[in-house]
Amino acid sequence: MPGAEESKVVRDFKKSMGENERGAVAVAAIHALTNLIKESGASTIMELEILLKAAQEQLQEMNFEGQRSKAIQLTAACELFARHVTRTALDVGNFDACKKRLIDRGERFAAQADVSRAVIADNMLPFIRDGMSILVHGYSNVVIIALSKAAAAGIRFKVVLTEGQPERDGYKVCEELHKKGIPTELIVDSGVGFVMQEVDMVLTGAAGVCESGGIINKLGTYQLSVIAREAKKPFYVAAESYKFCRLYPLSPTDLPEAEREPPSTLQSGVKVRRPPSDFTPPAHITLLLTDIGVLTPSAVSDELIKLYY
Amino acid sequence: CTYVMINSLSYVMKEVSKVFLGASALLSNGHVISRVGTGAVAMMAKQLSVPVLVCCETYKFSEKVMLDSICTNELGDPDELLSPALADWRDVKDMKLLNLCYDLTPGESITLVITELGHLPPTSVPVVIREYRKEVTL
Numbered sequence: 001m002p003g004a005e006e007s008k009v010v011r012d013f014k015k016s017m018g019e020n021e022r023g024a025v026a027v028a029a030i031h032a033l034t035n036l037i038k039e040s041g042a043s044t045i046m047e048l049e050i051l052l053k054a055a056q057e058q059l060q061e062m063n064f065e066g067q068r069s070k071a072i073q074l075t076a077a078c079e080l081f082a083r084h085v086t087r088t089a090l091d092v093g094n095f096d097a098c099k100k101r102l103i104d105r106g107e108r109f110a111a112q113a114d115v116s117r118a119v120i121a122d123n124m125l126p127f128i129r130d131g132m133s134i135l136v137h138g139y140s141n142v143v144i145i146a147l148s149k150a151a152a153a154g155i156r157f158k159v160v161l162t163e164g165q166p167e168r169d170g171y172k173v174c175e176e177l178h179k180k181g182i183p184t185e186l187i188v189d190s191g192v193g194f195v196m197q198e199v200d201m202v203l204t205g206a207a208g209v210c211e212s213g214g215i216i217n218k219l220g221t222y223q224l225s226v227i228a229r230e231a232k233k234p235f236y237v238a239a240e241s242y243k244f245c246r247l248y249p250l251s252p253t254d255l256p257e258a259e260r261e262p263p264s265t266l267q268s269g270v271k272v273r274r275p276p277s278d279f280t281p282p283a284h285i286t287l288l289l290t291d292i293g294v295l296t297p298s299a300v301s302d303e304l305i306k307l308y309y
Numbered sequence: 310c311t312y313v314m315i316n317s318l319s320y321v322m323k324e325v326s327k328v329f330l331g332a333s334a335l336l337s338n339g340h341v342i343s344r345v346g347t348g349a350v351a352m353m354a355k356q357l358s359v360p361v362l363v364c365c366e367t368y369k370f371s372e373k374v375m376l377d378s379i380c381t382n383e384l385g386d387p388d389e390l391l392s393p394a395l396a397d398w399r400d401v402k403d404m405k406l407l408n409l410c411y412d413l414t415p416g417e418s419i420t421l422v423i424t425e426l427g428h429l430p431p432t433s434v435p436v437v438i439r440e441y442r443k444e445v446t447l
Contacts, residue, residue, distance in 0.1 A: 212421070212430045248428045250327070250360035250420055282430070283417075298432035305429070305436050 009036055009055040010062045024141065025070050026077035026242045027113045029059060033081050034106025037099060045089040045098065052082050072208030072216050072259055072277075076245035081106070083308055109242075116240040116291035117142050121149035123289050124238065132157040133199045135192070135233075138218035139169035140205020142238045146289075147203075148180040159184045160199055162192060162220065166274060169218065192224055196231040206239040206288075207259075210247045211304055213282035213297025215239070216259060219275050222252045225284035234286040241292045244304055249279040315346055318353050328354045330414075332365040337438065338374045339416025339431035341365075345409050348378070351418040360420040363431070367424050367441065370434050378413035385410050 009032045016028035036055050042048045056078040060071070085102060092098040124146040128134070136143060136159055147159065159182055161170040174184045187195050202224060206215035215221065215237050228235040249255060261275035282297030292303065313321050328350060334342040341347070341363055354361045375381060387406035391398075398404050416431040426437065 211428065246427070248421055250362075251358070298430060301430050301433040302436045305426075305433060305440055308427075 121146040341414040355418040383410040
């Protein structure tokens, strides 16, 4: 409803996002949900689960800045948290002890998320060698942190960035990498095929990692992966394990509601389509660099089965 | 509903948006053992980028690995393949009718496996066996 008061959960989420410049959507979501548990007067697990379900819906309905192609992370984080609640409830009989453990875990999540990124950066070091040229697409904090670490370790490499229209993500990444002294170049989005022969590997982040091992990411990732496969260049994805979600898209356009194409806009009488995201199938991805290790796409399902079943 | 002969596969596949298949078994390397003809359907679908969904209960997951459908298979009654022209096949020297029951579909042609546990990629067969059949390991 327009003008309606925002719920506490949404306010907490936005506050958390605002405070943390490099903050992940998932971290802000978990923070808001943990607060919800802390402040709720619920006395049974069932009540908590109902509250969490309602909170998840509120979070999914809200609009926030930088939302394009990040909505999937929100769903993944909420479901992960809900799963964790069920698991903890099964392990710990007593409600108060259970609630305490949930709050505890939720509060530690933010700190763990930073550690996750550091672990990924470490896992990536052996893949980057002197003289390499890396093609990067989209604005991903994980990728920026990992490349900064590699540069700090003394490895000399160059980064080629796609412009990332219409958000112009490439320019933003360029600024960040320049601060770390990493030489960069920008190429227009349609020039990816043109530069593919010159680069040694392709690296992107992911908004969400699907059960099949494929990823949902900024528009352009799919075509990048197809060209990389054709040119026989490795395609690496850097993603934290809390981005793993139980989706299973069947094709590059088979995306969940939140990530779907918005209605086309009209520009001088011409319909302009701007889908925010696409799905890259697992066959096009060489390896996923995560905080639980360097995984092949088929290992994502392994992790999800262990977590959810 | 449209009923077609399997020979028209390449012709109809371009009108298809999804393929649903059953299975007799799923092997640990992600390959599918199913009624003969399944392999052809799945591979044609893959060729035309049509998603292939296999519906299979987890009790059909096997620790076995097979690379082709010849080493282990079952023979059906040869008379099932009879047509008027072949009625006297037994009198013809060196002629045999081969009625194979099963064939192997490579895991790469399968997009998704639907089980009672949820949807999985075909590569997760050994994971399910490991997690859910702990009592079987010696």
